[in-house]
Amino acid sequence: MLHQALAGIKVLDLSRILAGPWCTQNLADLGAEVTKVERPGLGDDTRGWGPPYLHPPEGSADGDGETGLSAYFICCNRGKQSVAIDYATPEGAARIRKLALQADVLVENYKVGTLRRYGLDYESLKALNPRLVYLSITGFGQSGPMADKPGYDYVFQGMGGLMSYTGHPDGEPGAGPLRTGVAVVDLTTGMYATSAVLAALLRRHATGEGEYLDIALLDVAVALNANQASNYLVSGKAPQRSGNAHPNCAPYEVFRCADGHLILAIGNDAQFARLCEVACLGALATDPRYASNAGRIANLPALRKLLTDVFPTRDRQSWTQAFDAAGVPWGPIHSMEEVFAHPQVSHRQLVQQAEHPVLGRVPMIRNPMLAGSGAQALAPPPLLDEHGRRNGS
Template identity: 70%
Template sequence: MLKNALTGIKVLDLSRILAGPWCTQNLADLGAEVIKIEHPQRGDDTRGWGPPYLEGRGGQNMSSYFMSCNRGKHSVCADFSTPEGKNLIISLAKDADVLVENYKPATLARYGLDYKTLSQENPRLVYISITGFGQDGPMSEKPGYDYVFQGMGGLMSYTGHADRMSGAGPLRTGVAVVDLCTGMYATSAVLAALFQRERTNRGTYIDLALLDVAVALNANQGANYLVSGANPERSGNAHPNCAPYEVFRCADGHMILAVGNDSQFQRFCEVAGVPAWSDDPRFATNSNRISNLPELRKMLTEVFVTRTRDDWAAALDAAGVPWGPINTLEQVFANPQVRHRKLMQHVAHPDFGPVPMVRNPMLSNEDEREIATPAPPRLGEHSCKYAPVHD
């Protein structure tokens, strides 16, 4: 198991919202001691991002947004604009292994909390800055949230219904995918830096920008543009490089057909009762199916509505053809495979009782009791532990 892989690693978390906290939650799940620095009055902005809120004793509430990315952390209140807050953070940084922050460039330098200053006291410190546009360049001073980068990085330009369809136009994803992927890139970068430190005995500075991640997330669509010079077009639920690979309406609902190669298409045609399609020159290869997709889609639409989703599901499963349902979250957490994998777990909190959370996919599902990390903290819950009050 990886639950204790980072035992002994101390992380100073000066990040807020989602990208940084997603990274530090990963580190906490892997066993690191994560000290989350929060403003004494406001705390992390996402504490107020609701409803919904989890209601606790004494009228205390915790937003589900904050819960989603802050489990297993120790909350310490400190205002680094004051001498007391600044000195506390410096003291904690002296024996920290990792510092994660997401303030605008040069903000922390004004208080002597930048990498150059702190690394003089702690040369082994791994320091990662997460910003919208990076530490330098003509736009480095601009603020920005995930939504901005979904548009600016290109993702929204080819996400949504095609121009000729009803409801056409750019569309964002349903979650903050750039923030989440930035958090995952940050996690990988931190782990790599700690591994490198074992060889060099020195920490390092990592400059990670949401814009950079947004551009990298274009993946095959970015490569499609670089190779062809043509901007990808919005194609709704259809895959730009594989066909048929999209949503179809059945007699009683919708399902996803995900044909990834020619042999799968041949098996699908057998299941659908149209074996001749797989030999048709228009559809025999994936490239030809992409070229003739409007015609193929029309034919498939007429076939799918002749059966229920359960009928299609049983036949496609028997033939080894990939398909999937479009589940609500209620259906997701009731799914037998999701339940078998123990993806929903509960962690105990003295004020909120059992707190429902999603298991980190990196960790084993064998024993819930061995996996669960402490619940997300109340604001300042651990301040006395790290900044004890002296008489």
């Protein structure tokens, strides 16, 4: 089963916030033993990123004064062991070197050069453990004019271009650049980092050699532009903010019905023809202005006006039943409450519970990579230094 694919692999996790912990949580979900090194007394910054917090059940022992875990920390730190070590002290650096000697993978996201001052950089640890896969996650990479600068996800959503075309166009209510609702650059960096670690382990299996991996949030932010970047490189025209519309497909956006909104996602001409039939706009399917996707993009304002006028004539249930019958792609816009009440989400068992000895049940989202692996018992996120205290270190 995939959830044991990395059984026997030891990961030393010196990362904080989201990108690094997202990567190491993936590795833990795949069966690796992950030891999370945290600052004594403080821990990962996200332990304080609340509310909300998950507290111990009322009336239970609180475990040495523990007040709970932030929901933010919970989302990216399950399945790990926590030990508190101050790497800036000779004793702490020595402990980390000892852990690195037994590790297969080390993940860190400190500023360039920070760990070198304590003999914890790749070259120093490679001399002790030549098989070590050492992953550094930074804002700008290990070299270049900005390599020494820190950076957070929000900075790279702007700097990498994503916010330049995300938001309502100028002249519309609420016009201006917008960030996404979650830290997509951090999360995508964590996924790229996971892939890089797995590739390095596969290469090590063939060669016996470790690897140094340099993953930068700026690189990921630029790559994340995907088709928008390709559109620019091919045409020389920068993408503009288009609200909920798609730059390459139409109609592909949100429309208001009589009692709310729905997403229409037309991906080809046949789907558009079926939409026109359902909407009693059959002539549009053969109209030269709209028959092809390129024509619909070129004439989108006029097409949008036609659809904006017709959608409010029926409620969402009427539209969606007709769309399902005709094979027209559409989607709802759910609140979190509706997401987790949805029968497909329930069927896929996306919400999992882990049992913590102090906090009780900890709700989490199952890793999508493990959908075909059957039920697994998830290990909860750790309290600060939980395993250091348990092991008496």
